[in-house]
Amino acid sequence: MNSNSDLQIAGDILEVQHLLQPAREHPATVSEFVGLARTIAADRAQWEPLVRYDTTTRWYHRLRTGPGYEVWLLSWVPGQGSGLHDHGLSSGVLTVLEGRLTERTERATRALRSGAQRVFAPGYVHEVVNDSLEPAVSLHIYYPGLTEMPMHAAQCAPAAVDVVPA
Numbered sequence: 001m002n003s004n005s006d007l008q009i010a011g012d013i014l015e016v017q018h019l020l021q022p023a024r025e026h027p028a029t030v031s032e033f034v035g036l037a038r039t040i041a042a043d044r045a046q047w048e049p050l051v052r053y054d055t056t057t058r059w060y061h062r063l064r065t066g067p068g069y070e071v072w073l074l075s076w077v078p079g080q081g082s083g084l085h086d087h088g089l090s091s092g093v094l095t096v097l098e099g100r101l102t103e104r105t106e107r108a109t110r111a112l113r114s115g116a117q118r119v120f121a122p123g124y125v126h127e128v129v130n131d132s133l134e135p136a137v138s139l140h141i142y143y144p145g146l147t148e149m150p151m152h153a154a155q156c157a158p159a160a161v162d163v164v165p166a
Contacts, residue, residue, distance in 0.1 A: 026066045030091070030119060033069070033141050037095040037117060040071065040139055047097065051137055053077050063139070070145040076101065076136040081129030087122065088148035092140060094118045094128070099136025102129050125152055 027033045040046060040063070050073060052059045058080050063071040076099070084104075094103075095117045103110045103118060104127045112118065120126070130136045 027069070027143075030093075033091075033093050033143060034117060034119060036071075037093045037139055037141055041095050041097055041115075047073050047137075047139070051075050053135055058082070065145065068145065069141060069143040072140040072142070072146075073097075074138050074140060076128075076130035076138070078130055078133050078135070082127055084125060084127040084152040085149050086125045086152070087120070087142060087146060088150060089122045090142040090144055090146050091122055092120050092124075092142045094120070095139040097137040097139055099130065099134050100132045101136050101138060102131045103127070104129070 024032065027036050047063060050061055050063070052061075053075050055077055059075045061073045063073045065071070094112075096112045096114050098114055100114070101112045103112055105125065110118075128138075
């Protein structure tokens with residue numbers, strides 16, 4: 001018994017069923033989506049055999065779907081980029097699985113190394129590019145599932161923004 005606490009629990013707390021919340025079958029919070037991305041990233045056997053590289057366009061593959069969300073796997077050869085865009089009404093989690101990517105916004109340029117994650121809200125405008133000399137692979141989770149990706153004409157100016165390490 002801890003004499004410094006005003007709270008004392010009598011009996012087994014696990015017996016109080018109304019205090020226990022059932023585990024969710026699917027993610028529902030930002031932190032749960034980040035956790036899902038980390039779980040998938042750690043399971044290389046699930047995604048690595050699917051990766052393809054295409055020198056003419058970015059390669060992408062829908063890895064899975066759940067209630068209201070989608071998980072996408074993308075590969076980036078050196079020089080490939082997304083163009084400046086947003087994700088409409090979707091929020092997202094971007095996770096770099098292999099290699100390095102650069103994310104540019106009007107406020108900053110970020111170097112994203114393997115393991116780096118970015119979480120963004122609907123309407124977030126950015127550009128993702130592979131500025132390195134090696135291929136890269138990334139995982140993207142969108143909630144709700146991606147229905148639009150509006151492109152933006154204005155270009156980010158990398159020389160005019162701060163570089164923030166991931």
